[in-house]
Amino acid sequence: KGRSLTARKAETIREMVSxxxxxxxxxxxxxxxxxxxxxxxKQLDGHDKDEETKGEIQEIYYEHKGNYGYRRITLELRNRGFVVNQKKVQRLMKLLGLSSQIR
Known part of the structure; x- marks a missing residue:
């Protein structure tokens, strides 16, 4: 899900070469x-450098029952010792399908 056409081509070619x-x-x-x-x-086989951050974002999100948006989650991450930009948090939340509830 979410991979480019080029990545899908490369994966298909890898299977056919084998x-x-x-x-x-x-x-x-x-x-x-x-x-x-x-x-x-190399991209397909590489590990996700944001794995730990993603896990922490999800933890904070569910801890606060989905009421925290990217701004509050960014502040909470910084309180927990992560050095992270709000743009990155916003992008990762979008990738994870998380959005705050609008009151």
Whole structure:
């Protein structure tokens, strides 16, 4: 969910290469540069650097029954020792599907 077309192409090509197809022909057919393919593979296999922050955001959100928006969550994260920008909190909350309840 939420991956780019290029990332999906790279994943499909990886599966087909393991099935015995030639990489150069697959890349040509998919109109994907070799460097782009390997870059996308690295992104797919890499770990999420915001994993801990996401977990903490969810914890704060549910602790306060969904009443906290990104501003209050940012302040709470800073109180808990995280160095984080409100824009990042807003982006991660959107990614996690969390939004504050409007009274």
């Amino acid at each position: 099935g015995g197809f030639r990489l150069d022909l697959l890349l040509e057919t998919a109109r994907l540069a070799r460097s782009t393919y390997y870059y996308q593979l």
